Amino acid sequence: MLQKASTYLYQHPKVSLALLLGPPLGYMLVVYFGSLLALLVNSFYRLDTFTGLIVREFTLSTYAKLFQKANFDIIVRTVSMAAAVTLTDAIFAFPLAYYMAKRASKKTKSFLFLGVMLPLWSSYLVRVYAWKLILAKEGIVSWFIRLFGLQGALDQLLALPGIGGSSLALSPIGVFLVFCYIWMPYMILPINAALERVPRNFEEASADLGANALLTFAKITLPLALPGVIAGSIFTFSLTLGDFIVPLSLGNSKFFIGQAVYSHQGTSGNIPLAAAFTMAPVLIMVIYLLVARKLGAFDAL
């Protein structure tokens, strides 16, 4: 019986392909694209503010609301944070990913991999709240800062308009630090995977042809690892764009996109505006990918 089925599939490759791809494709189409489509449709509806009911007619008025100062500030704030987190993660992740891929012994490598992956085993919420304690006024970071007599510098930093706050745990700086930490593995792993694929003798060939370490990095290693950096930045960027837990726990009262979506679809029942807010990151990511492709980031794939 099994033999017959197997033979049938061998003789009908199209059927076996359909069986193979059917379930995941079906899932993707219905659940993933379906929900995206529902979002898109909802974003073109509007909320009647008097009745509190959703008016199911095509309108761009909900999108127009995104450009009101309060809402637009949220988008700018979130995108700036996502960009800062992505850049910082990329800068910190690259050396580590490089070391893991090119220099480390097998043993060190598995140890480092474990170190990078281990935090992902614990709950995201637990880690965020742990950081809340670490960064609190009475937390260990403040303790160290006082130990080194740097309290003055910290106070000045926290007094900066826009990014400051009453303590590290209640300021955009704290949000930034925790975002950088939380998404770091998602940057390290793709860069590491990209670097693993760059044969070691490319760097030797570059050195052989007269390039010092810096030039070899700029002309060979970085361009070839760029798809990995882009992949990592898609993770860190989009995860930061959509997150609402970290700013909720550590930030001040100023909203990020995630919080805006959360409150509009929840308490105020303004599903169309929540949907429109959600489309903003989608649009930003599409533009980002198109620019990256234009710059040749995927040429080495």
Place this chain on the structure above:
Amino acid sequence: MELYNAVTFFKVSKYFGDVAAVDEIDLEIKPGEFFSLLGPSGSGKTTSLRMIAGFDQPTRGNIYLFGRDVSHLPPYERPVNTVFQDYALFPHMNVGENIAYGLMIKRVPKKEQTERVQKMLALVQLEGMEKRKPSQLSGGQRQRVALARALINNPKVLLLDEPLGALDLKLRQQMQVELKALQQRLGITFIFVTHDQEEALTMSDRIAVFSQGRIQQIGTPAEMYENPANEFVAGFVGTSNLLRGELAERLVGEKGTFAIRPEKIQLKPADASATENETAVDGVLKDVVYLGLYTRYLVELEGGLDLVVIRQNLNASSMSELKRKSERVRLIWNQEHVHRLGS
């Protein structure tokens, strides 16, 4: 006549952990030579090449390039270039950009770069290919690009790390001839790493045979083949029959280990007679293998030793030799073809 050797190794050792990949070797390579480093894998030949290029540093000893101690200089400060085993062409650059890489690094003006790239493309017969990506080229074409990318920098020494290993036999033989011709035309030193003894014999002015991190023998291809220094060289460069112990004493008249090449032994009928300076020994044809160009016979001597004898297939009916299995034969060789081996 140049004052200095192109490359000199002075008591060079390279350890990886406790293992000596290269064990105190001395080597002198003259300017303009086609010099091969020949040996099985793990014999230290590639490590030696990598130390000339600067990818590895010697643990002890010194390496000189034209009299200058370069033992601990980085690759980019050495007047040598390398053709890698798998070519290591940069996949995100086209052929022209790959070849121009060294010039681009040295900030040679764009116009000169283009001219020199064109010259190189002509040299390796790849005109008009500069816009192709390495992935669109065949193995042989990639090899030529790697060669052009190295040669455009006018290296004083060109290092080649088994560059023909990935090519099929026909293409390999063609590239052997081309490489040799190229080297003679350019007049620069080529150092060629290979595990293929035939390749080394075909192309080299001189050969160094490596085994277990040491150089076993240095010499011209003919010296190496006709006068192997020891058992390893006798066995690695071509095939040899080794005579040792009692049998050697009986056949050669002296104690020691001796080698004789299979093609130097004549296969005669059992009643053939030998002249004064020839040695004769009787045996039984244990195996006959037809190999097209020649036939290989395995002859079992009395006392158990097997000798390999090869004979060119001069007749169209050479296949009939296969039927001679189990026949009694007499082997005869000229005594001057027997060589004493060092230990």
